[in-house]
Amino acid sequence: MSLELSQLHKLKQTKGASIWIGKLPQEVQLHLGSKMDNIYLSQASLIHILTEHQDVNLFELLIIPEMLLKGLWIADRPNWCCISFQCTEEDRRYKAAIKAADNGYEHYLTTFHKTSKRQTKSILKRGPVLRKHL
Incomplete structure (x- = not known):
């Protein structure tokens, strides 16, 4: 799966729109008790990301599908998971959060922002690792 800049624009x-951005890994789906594995990005979440995390631009969001495939997945609050991803080409770290909605039938990426090594260590204290960084 790839994400295109035109889709984000x-x-x-x-x-009220949403776009499909990827699938939950099986380990995460089992942990959340999800009935479906699709992950979406809503217009509201995109606006939140661009407003609250102004150091992130639309081009950086294009790594989300790779992040979902290769990132470190950590259990968080009930119905939530965090994903930590280190982009080796740019030596940057990112964090995203996924929320299970509609009794596990839908999953939404709710935030995406840059992080530091210290913040990544903090994320690891939130809950068990569901899948290691690939």
Whole structure:
């Protein structure tokens, strides 16, 4: 799965819209008790990311599918998981959060931002590792 800049631009402009961005790893699906494995990004979450984390731009969001495939997945609060991802090409770290909704039938990426090594260590204290960084 790839994500295109045009999809993000269109999503940003379309009130109430969502786009499919990937799938939950099986380990995460089992942990959440999810009935489906699709992950979506909503227009509201995209606006939140761009507003609250102004150091992140649309181009950086294009790594989300790779992050979902290769990132470190950590259990968080009930119905939530965090993903930590180190992008080796740019030597940057990112964090995202996924929320299970509608009794496990839908999953949404709710935030995405840059992190530091210290913040990654803090994330590891939140809950068990569901899948290691690939």
